[in-house]
Amino acid sequence: MGAPSAIDQLQRVLEPRCIVTDPAELLVYESDGFTIARARPAAVVFPLSTRQVVQAVQILAREGVQIVPRGSGTGLTGGCVAFDDGIIVSTARMTRIHRIDLDNRAAHVDAGVRNTALTDVLAALPGGSAWHFAPDPSSQRASTIGGNAATNAGGIHTLKDFVSSNHVLGIEMVLADGSVARIGASDGCHESPPLDLPGLVCGSEGTLGIITSLWVRLTPKATAFRNIVGIFATQADACRAISDIIAAGHLPAAMEMLDGPMVQIIEDAYHFGFPRDAAALVLTELDGVEDLLDEQMRQVIEIFRGHNPISVESSADPARRAALWKARKSAFGAIGKISRSYCTQDACVPRSMLADVLAEIGRIGRRYGLQLPNVFHAGDGNVHPIFLYDDRDQRQVQNTLAAAEEILRYCIDVGGALTGEHGVGVEKIHLMPYQFDRATMEQFQRVKAAFDPAQQFNAGKLLPSEKVRVTLLKPGRQAPQ
Numbered sequence: 001m002g003a004p005s006a007i008d009q010l011q012r013v014l015e016p017r018c019i020v021t022d023p024a025e026l027l028v029y030e031s032d033g034f035t036i037a038r039a040r041p042a043a044v045v046f047p048l049s050t051r052q053v054v055q056a057v058q059i060l061a062r063e064g065v066q067i068v069p070r071g072s073g074t075g076l077t078g079g080c081v082a083f084d085d086g087i088i089v090s091t092a093r094m095t096r097i098h099r100i101d102l103d104n105r106a107a108h109v110d111a112g113v114r115n116t117a118l119t120d121v122l123a124a125l126p127g128g129s130a131w132h133f134a135p136d137p138s139s140q141r142a143s144t145i146g147g148n149a150a151t152n153a154g155g156i157h158t159l160k161d162f163v164s165s166n167h168v169l170g171i172e173m174v175l176a177d178g179s180v181a182r183i184g185a186s187d188g189c190h191e192s193p194p195l196d197l198p199g200l201v202c203g204s205e206g207t208l209g210i211i212t213s214l215w216v217r218l219t220p221k222a223t224a225f226r227n228i229v230g231i232f233a234t235q236a237d238a239c240r241a242i243s244d245i246i247a248a249g250h251l252p253a254a255m256e257m258l259d260g261p262m263v264q265i266i267e268d269a270y271h272f273g274f275p276r277d278a279a280a281l282v283l284t285e286l287d288g289v290e291d292l293l294d295e296q297m298r299q300v301i302e303i304f305r306g307h308n309p310i311s312v313e314s315s316a317d318p319a320r321r322a323a324l325w326k327a328r329k330s331a332f333g334a335i336g337k338i339s340r341s342y343c344t345q346d347a348c349v350p351r352s353m354l355a356d357v358l359a360e361i362g363r364i365g366r367r368y369g370l371q372l373p374n375v376f377h378a379g380d381g382n383v384h385p386i387f388l389y390d391d392r393d394q395r396q397v398q399n400t401l402a403a404a405e406e407i408l409r410y411c412i413d414v415g416g417a418l419t420g421e422h423g424v425g426v427e428k429i430h431l432m433p434y435q436f437d438r439a440t441m442e443q444f445q446r447v448k449a450a451f452d453p454a455q456q457f458n459a460g461k462l463l464p465s466e467k468v469r470v471t472l473l474k475p476g477r478q479a480p481q
Contacts, residue, residue: 003042006063037078058178069206071147074139077425111146152203154421159379165202170215222287238280239355255379262373269334339388349416382420
């Protein structure tokens with residue numbers, strides 16, 4: 001039993017191009033976007049169909065090998081890293097779009113279809129360019145729809161469009177015994193109560209099975225937009241403006257905030273013309289009915305002006321809109337110019353607490369000697385402090401992990417959640433019992449056992465496991481004073 005025997009059997013049933021065992025090639029699969037969590041898999045298999053996923057799962061389960069589902073590897077919590085000599089089953093080559101049904105506003109796609117690939121196919125159909133699959137994570141050019149569902153991904157427009165589970169109608173998945181389950185609805189229909197099983201599987205991070213195909217909702221694309229940029233001298237003023245805009249009943253398509261350090265980093269790298277002395281920049285996008293947008297924009301601007309802005313800019317110009325969003329999406333590229341390594345934290349806090357949370361993040365960063373620029377989805381309170389460090393220095397890595405843990409505990413303490421959109425993976429697993437009480441954790445474990453009683457799928461991710469334990473933060477590390 002074990003990985004060598006499983007690999008031998010996999011090589012008999014899969015084409016050579018569908019399995020990777022060369023150590024040099026496996027280096028690519030040692031981590032996802034959270035590069036602190038690393039482990040080399042025993043192998044990576046690339047099924048081309050649900051039938052081949054079934055074959056792989058049956059072999060790996062029989063040999064007692066950890067099965068680690070993976071999409072395109074753009075996750076940010078170590079959720080698709082194969083610890084304990086596990087074998088990765090990647091759906092990245094399952095890229096068939098089975099059906100697009102514009103009449104019922106639905107599409108049936110394989111799990112490996114990329115977000116933008118579906119958009120491109122829609123655009124080529126008569127009338128299809130008016131529709132899209134709404135989730136738009138920053139990695140949408142590379143991320144797969146199956147991966148979106150597994151992590152319940154969001155994105156910049158989550159405030160109005162919500163997360164992936166709101167756009168997944170049905171799921172086909174391979175279970176731990178190799179059987180294929182179809183849950184939810186298909187062909188534009190909606191599953192009736194009492195159980196929302198797709199809602200359960202979305203966000204389960206590959207711990208319940210391998211998603212092989214999905215029926216997803218297609219929604220109309222907005223055609224009319226207004227953009228408003230507020231520049232503020234204090235973070236507190238910016239945060240209060242954000243909270244008041246939502247409290248007034250407005251629901252922007254997106255509401256992003258960059259703190260002062262992040263504005264400076266972007267400006268130094270790309271020269272967009274933002275004032276370098278700003279403490280905060282809030283980029284708000286409104287979409288909807290053209291005849292109503294100017295009045296809504298006027299009301300939002302009025303709220304901004306009630307919070308001591310340095311300036312407020314508004315525009316209906318598509319070119320200016322594109323430039324503003326290019327600036328926002330250039331944030332991580334700009335970080336890459338100044339730091340060898342970085343990781344992005346992800347917690348969700350009440351909007352009314354944003355000013356306090358940002359202030360505390362700053363205090364924690366100073367206590368640990370870290371620069372923590374912020375760029376985040378402010379409208380739904382999803383904060384993303386960015387930790388800059390050098391991954392060649394284990395002291396810096398441990399310092400970063402210790403600071404991140406303190407920030408996450410604080411966010412939970414003020415009524416927030418451990419994750420807003422990135423998931424838990426191995427990065428935050430040790431804090432699950434901090435957020436959830438014992439009874440809730442036990443119920444989570446019962447759900448896991450109902451799907452995967454032997455813990456074959458992604459053990460040690462999302463939920464603590466006796467079978468696979470991963471400890472990133474080592475004991476005894478002291479934060480610099």
